[in-house]
Amino acid sequence: MKYGTVLAVADPRPIPELAQAAEDAGWDAVFLADPVWGVAPWVTLAACASVTERIRLGTMLTPPSAWRPWKLAAEVATLDNLSEGRAILSVGLGATDAGFDNVGEETDRRVRAQLLDEGLDVITGLWSGRPFGYEGRHYTVTPIDFPPPPPPVQQPRVPIWCVGAWGYRKSMDRALRYDGLLPNVPSDGGMRTATLDEVEEMAALIRERKGGEPYELIIEGVSPGDDRIKAAEHVAPWADAGATWWVESQWDGFGTDEGLAQLRARVDAGPPRP
Secondary structure (H helix, E strand, O other): OEEEEEOOOOOOOOHHHHHHHHHHHOOOEEEEOOOOOOOOHHHHHHHHHHOOOOOEEEEOOEOHHHOOHHHHHHHHHHHHHHOOOOEEEEEOOOOHHHOHHHHOOOOOHHHHHHHHHHHHHHHHHHOOOOOOOEEOOOOEEOOOOOOOOOOOOOOOOOOEEEEEEOOOHHHHHHHHOOOEEEEEEEEOOEEEOOOHHHHHHHHHHHHHHHOOOOOEEEEEEOOOOOOHHHHHHHHHHHHHHOOOEEEEOOOOOOOOHHHHHHHHHHHHHOOOOO
């Protein structure tokens, strides 16, 4: 299992230092939110790339419907080149209560799903490094004449982790087309965290559908930061169930000095590795 942590900070200035501390403490990745209005993640992650050497850098998570796909493709590919192949792109429909209405972004779930599918088609097509054209319901691309930027370092693409709604075939099929599953379980009109039994079922489905192809199953949660043994014991059952990544997601205190201090302490304590 690998271990990442979300750097839930409303101010970009401490984030590169936190990323450096996370690398020193043994974390495998750091992730930033990608809000409709807030800290620009790819700019900030580029700053993180400049002060780190090993740790992976990504979002948790990006709603492509709120981006022009060619702009998102450029941002992620640029980070992958600047970091020498350390970018991760996590995608999903996004939470519409996080400002979508305020700025006029699409809120209809079905349309956002269409924009997600087409956006990923465009992004991966542009990353090929060859002239690319596309004709979809929402996006049209004709091959661009001027010299393209370099493709991502990682091939065949920057890893794409995709939210999958357990029990919903289209959503799961989308996630399984890419490189990692961020599982959600529909419940009472919303979403809940998967249980261990459900993660075991997801891991079995991944083995069936992907065979020996590398594929990630990502679990988000909070482990005790003041006791490494208890933290490892908390996470171990998820690894046993088939999860390949644990992402520490400590959102409490977002935007406060107290929350920043708690995040620093959790980062410095290191990952919940056995």
